[in-house]
Amino acid sequence: MxxxxxxxxxxxxxxxxxxxxxxxxxxxxxxxxxxxxxxxxxxxxxxxxxxxxxxxxxxxAGKINSTAENLKDGKLGETYEYESMYPGFIKEAEEEGQKDAIRIFTYAMKAEQVHAGLYQDALDNIDQEEEVFYYLCPICGNIEKSVPEKCGICGVPGSKFIKY
The missing domain is CATH 1.20.1260.10 (Ferritin, core subunit, four-helix bundle)
Structure with missing residues (x-):
């Protein structure tokens, strides 16, 4: 069956x-x-x-695998979003003059590219024992491994970032 x-x-x-x-x-x-x-x-x-x-x-559903496989899956998803999904969304929003949608899609696209890199970095260092902290921009979703002076995507002050 x-x-x-x-x-x-x-x-x-x-x-x-x-x-x-x-x-x-x-x-x-x-x-x-x-x-x-x-x-x-x-x-x-x-x-x-x-x-x-x-x-x-x-x-x-059997969709949770080893951490290494999950990191690869995360990178693939983020890569699809920044290379394929969001560029198309931005183009259509531009054609329709939807400035707010263009802004949020652009923020997301740029953040997804950072996320893909972080997944690859985590995969490359999967056995690292030293604890790593991540800092999330609450405006655009950018993630950094240290608190920046300001967000490289949306410009929000680093003091607003959320620590993980």
Missing amino acids: SNEKTLKNLMDAFSGESQANRKYLAFAKKAEAEGKKNAAKLFRAAADAETLHALKEFEI
Whole structure:
């Protein structure tokens, strides 16, 4: 008996749950901005629940491999985004005069290129025991291995970066 339909359903569910997580986080942020603390908490709890669902579905689908394979997969995904996906999105946004979309797509494209490099670096140094810290720009998604003076993509001050 084939599990083709179940695998497709697991991946569709993973996609839907992942999108729901982000949507609910966006709703929580808006509720907080409006001073609606209880709604914000509910949206955050629901977002975490959707993440639990998505992670289990992804696991059951057999999509989690060794760390080395996962790093290669991450690099491939990021490379596709910065080489193929975002350039097309930017072109279409330019044709439609959508300046906000052009800006966010450009930020994402540049950040994805950095991410791909970081995945390769992590793969090249997979057995390194010295702890590495990463710093995330909260505006464009750029990740650095040290706090910059300012973000090389969007220019936000390095003091705003989030440490991981």
